[in-house]
Amino acid sequence: MRTLDPGSRLRTGAQVAGRGCDSASQDRMRSITAGSSISAMTSSISGCSRSAPGACGLSSGRSSALGYQPVRRRAYLAALSVALALPAAAFGENVAPATIARVKASIVAVGTFERTRSPAFAFSGSGFAVRNGLEIVTNEHVLRKTLDTERNETLAVAFRNADGSVEVRPARRVVSDASQDLAVLEFDGKPLPALRLGNSTRVREGETYLLTGFPIGAVLGLHPVTHRTMIAAVTPIAIPASRADMLDARAVRQLAAGAYSVFQLDGTAYPGNSGSPLYDAASGEVIGIVNSVLVKGTKESALSQPSGITYAIPANRLEALLERAR
Numbered sequence: 001m002r003t004l005d006p007g008s009r010l011r012t013g014a015q016v017a018g019r020g021c022d023s024a025s026q027d028r029m030r031s032i033t034a035g036s037s038i039s040a041m042t043s044s045i046s047g048c049s050r051s052a053p054g055a056c057g058l059s060s061g062r063s064s065a066l067g068y069q070p071v072r073r074r075a076y077l078a079a080l081s082v083a084l085a086l087p088a089a090a091f092g093e094n095v096a097p098a099t100i101a102r103v104k105a106s107i108v109a110v111g112t113f114e115r116t117r118s119p120a121f122a123f124s125g126s127g128f129a130v131r132n133g134l135e136i137v138t139n140e141h142v143l144r145k146t147l148d149t150e151r152n153e154t155l156a157v158a159f160r161n162a163d164g165s166v167e168v169r170p171a172r173r174v175v176s177d178a179s180q181d182l183a184v185l186e187f188d189g190k191p192l193p194a195l196r197l198g199n200s201t202r203v204r205e206g207e208t209y210l211l212t213g214f215p216i217g218a219v220l221g222l223h224p225v226t227h228r229t230m231i232a233a234v235t236p237i238a239i240p241a242s243r244a245d246m247l248d249a250r251a252v253r254q255l256a257a258g259a260y261s262v263f264q265l266d267g268t269a270y271p272g273n274s275g276s277p278l279y280d281a282a283s284g285e286v287i288g289i290v291n292s293v294l295v296k297g298t299k300e301s302a303l304s305q306p307s308g309i310t311y312a313i314p315a316n317r318l319e320a321l322l323e324r325a326r
Contacts, residue, residue: 096281100226105193107224110138113156126213126275133191138275140176140183175325184325198285200314207231213276229267237262262311269310278312288312
């Protein structure tokens with residue numbers, strides 16, 4: 001029976017995978033940290049295993065007797081465990097396209113419908129389906145205050161079907177809250193895929209989200225458009241003014257009702273984006289409703305010209321309204 005030569009040492013699994021391999025194998029291992037796949041990691045170990053035993057830190061002539069196979073197996077398992085512990089994003093997997101495709105099926109254009117008008121559907125904002133797929137969330141300011149009943153004008157939602165055709169359905173207001181600029185509509189017929197509401201209290205500054213809607217209405221046709229944006233700040237919707245002449249009636253009402261935090265975004269949303277969902281790119285859960293009219297009328301009321309900053313109302317402000325709609 002052979003005895004272990006005191007001058008030769010078995011390297012650990014990490015040394016075999018990282019330092020003991022030849023330069024080509026080391027390069028393959030370093031590429032793992034740059035976002036390669038699990039298969040790349042396993043092939044790197046395999047590449048090391050195919051090298052001469054001496055290249056992986058084992059003395060030639062003694063490798064088989066000293067248990068080279070178990071060492072190689074331990075190195076493989078150690079590297080594989082590291083790969084499985086890394087997040088999917090580390091391997092370059094982009095889940096956003098699949099999420100966007102799923103969310104787009106829930107996006108609607110909100111407006112009014114009058115059969116004798118041209119065009120019959122008049123766009124005013126965006127919205128999205130929730131709960132049973134027959135309820136639509138949007139901004140309260142998107143809804144027309146008065147309708148021409150003599151011409152049978154009604155609230156309506158329009159959306160694009162899977163075959164590319166545009167469908168318009170009459171809608172009715174179920175509940176709304178002007179103080180938060182949120183509204184819930186309802187329509188009849190086949191339901192749309194519903195979006196889930198996420199926990200907006202967990203949103204942190206610096207996180208990136210997506211928003212999907214109709215930024216400039218029907219100018220480009222009813223094709224939902226997606227933008228990526230970061231949470232630039234979580235900030236109160238109304239800030240007390242330093243002087244009385246800097247207050248307006250809307251800001252006073254908001255302060256009286258109680259200020260709450262909104263999401264300030266670093267992306268630009270356009271007028272037609274009002275009512276668009278702000279959602280997580282991985283899960284599709286909605287954490288906010290894009291809104292600029294209400295917030296700019298309170299938070300930026302002291303400015304003579306409103307800024308181009310975009311805001312979103314946190315989704316948890318919507319939950320109480322949905323309960324009222326039951």
